[in-house]
Amino acid sequence: MKNLAKKAEIAIIGGTGLEKFVKNAETVRIGTPYGMPPKIFLTKLHGRRVAFLPRHGVDHTIPPHKINFRANIYALYSLGVKRILATNAVGAINVKFKPSDIVIPHDLIDFTKFRKLTFYDEAPVTHIDFSQPYCPQTRRFLIQNAEKLYNRVQNMAVLICTEGPRFETPAEIEMFRHLGCDIVGMTSFPEAVLARELEMCYAAICYVSNMAAGIQKRLSAKEVSIIAKQVTSFLQKILIETVRVLPQKRECPCANALTDARFGNKQCSKASFRQ
Numbered sequence: 001m002k003n004l005a006k007k008a009e010i011a012i013i014g015g016t017g018l019e020k021f022v023k024n025a026e027t028v029r030i031g032t033p034y035g036m037p038p039k040i041f042l043t044k045l046h047g048r049r050v051a052f053l054p055r056h057g058v059d060h061t062i063p064p065h066k067i068n069f070r071a072n073i074y075a076l077y078s079l080g081v082k083r084i085l086a087t088n089a090v091g092a093i094n095v096k097f098k099p100s101d102i103v104i105p106h107d108l109i110d111f112t113k114f115r116k117l118t119f120y121d122e123a124p125v126t127h128i129d130f131s132q133p134y135c136p137q138t139r140r141f142l143i144q145n146a147e148k149l150y151n152r153v154q155n156m157a158v159l160i161c162t163e164g165p166r167f168e169t170p171a172e173i174e175m176f177r178h179l180g181c182d183i184v185g186m187t188s189f190p191e192a193v194l195a196r197e198l199e200m201c202y203a204a205i206c207y208v209s210n211m212a213a214g215i216q217k218r219l220s221a222k223e224v225s226i227i228a229k230q231v232t233s234f235l236q237k238i239l240i241e242t243v244r245v246l247p248q249k250r251e252c253p254c255a256n257a258l259t260d261a262r263f264g265n266k267q268c269s270k271a272s273f274r275q
């Protein structure tokens with residue numbers, strides 16, 4: 001019999017500023033075929049089993065380009081997670097966005113260079129549909145609760161993900177602006193893709209920590225930390241309320257992402273990518 005105490009239906013991935021979102025919770029270490037993720041905290045919010053994973057580690061010791069995204073997502077999948085709420089610190093490219101704004105992105109551009117991008121490196125060749133990078137159902141509830149609890153919410157944005165750990169150059173930001181990007185971060189990709197490959201819902205709630213390079217004169221990690229402290233309590237309230245109201249039934253394309261995703265007559269099996 002499966003140990004239900006070691007299972008969760010919803011996960012929260014905490015980015016910069018939310019590394020210690022959960023306290024006094026049971027912790028588990030889960031080995032995966034892709035390596036060991038950080039400690040995962042298991043708790044209950046409004047009666048629902050929730051797993052909390054600090055993306056950078058509890059003490060923020062893992063830089064963005066060294067995050068083992070496959071291990072993180074696979075560990076949550078192993079716990080039975082069906083939905084992921086992720087938080088991200090981002091810089092604003094769109095000058096209508098300001099520091100401390102909360103942003104719920106709707107689309108995503110990958111500008112990373114060296115990351116492991118997929119669970120499906122081997123045959124049969126698998127192509128998931130990514131027309132809606134963020135789960136539309138989960139996004140809707142994040143937006144509703146963000147707008148209810150915070151007065152500075154941007155509910156549409158294109159996020160571009162860069163490799164890091166350095167901040168971007170002004171020329172890069174200007175290029176991203178011409179591509180139609182509103183915000184820039186370092187951790188949404190391939191996190192969102194990997195979740196979809198395992199038919200897990202994934203949506204992000206971001207906060208603007210700074211204006212991007214070239215819009216303000218200088219960027220610093222200290223500035224990001226200061227803004228994080230200002231918005232963390234609101235992010236926590238939004239996440240907790242979203243966990244409360246998310247319906248049990250998933251009505252989104254995420255749940256059937258592997259249907260018709262392969263060439264030929266082979267049925268798609270999530271187990272087939274395991275090494």
